[in-house]
Amino acid sequence: MDFTKFFLYTSLAAITYLMLLAWQDDYPPLLDNSRTQEPSRLQIPETATTSATDIPTAVPSSAQGAGAGLGTSGTSQANGSLNNTLNLPRLVSIETDTLELNIDLSGGDIVQLALPKYLKQIGVADDPFVVLEDSQGRNYVAQSGLIGTNGIDNAGRADYQTGTPYYRLEDGENTLTVDLVTSAPDPGVTVTKRFSFTRDSYLIDISFIVDNRSSQTWQANAFGQIKRDGFDDPGTAGGFGRTFLGFVTTSGDDDPYIKIDFDDIEDGTETFDMDGGWIGFSQHYFLSAWIPASDSTNRFTTRLNDINQYFGEFTSSAFSVAPGTQASHNLQFYAGPKDQYALAEISPNLELTIDYGFLYFLAAPIYWLLDLINSSIGNFGISIILLTVVVKGLFYKLSETQYKSMAGMRRAAPKMQQLKDRYGDDKMGMQKAMMELYKKEKVNPFGGCLPMLAQMPVFIGIYWVLLESVELRHAPFMLWLTDLSVRDPLFILPLLMGATMFLQMKLSPAPPDPMQAKVMQIMPIMMTGIFLFFPAGLVLYWLTNAVLGILQQWYITRKLEAAYEAGKR
Helix, strand or coil, X not given: CCHHHHHHHHHHHHHHHHHHHHHHHXXXXXXXXXXXXCCCCCCCCCCCCCCCCCCCCCCCHHHCCCCCCCCCCHHHHHHHHHHCCCCCXXXXXXXXXXXXXXXXXXXXXXXXXXXXXXXCCCCCCCCEEEEEEEECCEEEEEEEEEECCCCCCCCCCCECECCCCEEECCCCCCEEEEEEEEECCCCCEEEEEEEEEECCCCEEEEEEEEEECCCCCEEEEEEEEEEECCCCCCCCCCCCCCCCCEEEECCCCCCCCEEECHHHHHCCCEEEEEECCCEEEECCCEEEEEECCCCCEEEEEEEECCCCCEEEEEECCCEEECCCEEEEEEEEEEEEECCHHHHHHHCCCHHHHCCCHHHHXXXXXXXXXXXXXXXXXXXXXXXXXXHHHHHHHHCHHHHHHXXXXXXHHHHHHHHHHHHHHHHCCCHHHHXXXXXXXXXXXXXXXXXXXXXXXXXXXXXXXXXXXXXXXXXXXXXXXXXXXXCCCCCCCCCHHHHHHHHHHHHHHHHCCCCCCHHHHHHHHHHHHHHHHHHCCCCHHHHHHHHHHHHHHHHHHHHHHHHHHHHHHHHHC
């Protein structure tokens, strides 16, 4: 049996199967094109899309407390919600150095949010990337409120008031506080919904401050939810290498990172309880997430409402305010880039939304090294090249073993051809003679493959780091490469990569089997075709890796051949 042929065919079949699985994950059926038009910058929506099933209708049973539960029926909630759609929403505009957002005074929900430090497209100033929006067919908002025994959002959304329609974090200020105030249905109770912003941060602190001047204990449950239509990822725009789009959450140590796509939600409602936790919506490069109080038992739910909008939400355990006292309940909302270190400081497992898959243990230190290099260099393209040099250096000994085996196979090639001529169709005799030749020449036919396979997990880890890193977005390199997160507009990098693969093939010994030789000849053409649509940063990595491989192969082979000739003398 030809073990080399068997090994190559088996590996090719496995790789093809894995590529098909990845293709199915990365390229689901396209959604309605009418839902994928580019959103405009923050603007007043024409109508507020609201459903009778927007607001949660349950609280964690283990933490309701005496008398807790919804204060009104689903019918009264529906009437109140629908009444809120009769008029245009009253919006409060807020600007910080990192966020531009609009808050609807009906409910105090964040209905639009943009990131001024991340432009929608290169070369168009003052056009930030929009995360949250409320427009026709593109409803993606962050809602929060109070339900339960005395909840102010039981019979429709609470109607808030504020001192001014515009707030701005001025130069020299580090924090900004925006207070929305409403009178609860219960006499003598006032609720303040406070939004607190910090410079250089994408995390918003939200507090419900209840001033209970009545003679009765006041009780409610806080909720937060992300509501989204099923439109496609605006950060990917259908490019190659699409990342996960959908809701994400955690259940703690048992399952630290849970992905829930639109199809999963259509299959049915999912619910679980835990202390603390978070729930968010993940797209390429950006994340929105609710982080409830860590000392509260929270119920997390994903569901579909009656007008086919998707929800990821939490409802906290009940909190109480004694008569004549004031108390608050705190939660947080994040909307911004997937910054691995910033997310890790906010809540346990939140950094896992930067999805490196099962190779996270390799990808995380690779990202650390890339970030360290880039912090000194300041050019992401050069940082990718230097990262590749470091990785190649770490695997030098493995590469030496690989090229040593290839050099031995090249020397044994004439003798292998003689054996083929001698044995003809006698495959058993040919196989036996080949094994004896390998032993005599001290050649391992798998010696060139095994070192390469050992490096593959690291190469795949680098692939996911470059695909997931928000730093790659709109990152320039040099000359015509102004954005490493999209394909090379002139296709120069993938063509150069194909040329280097062809040169590597010529430097390597030709396989003894004609079919294997044809596969090796087609490989550079096939890989070039695939890499035409890869992000330029990924192609730059593969090109650098190939060039370094050629240099290593030339140097190591030359050294081995010199040692071999010296040994013959």
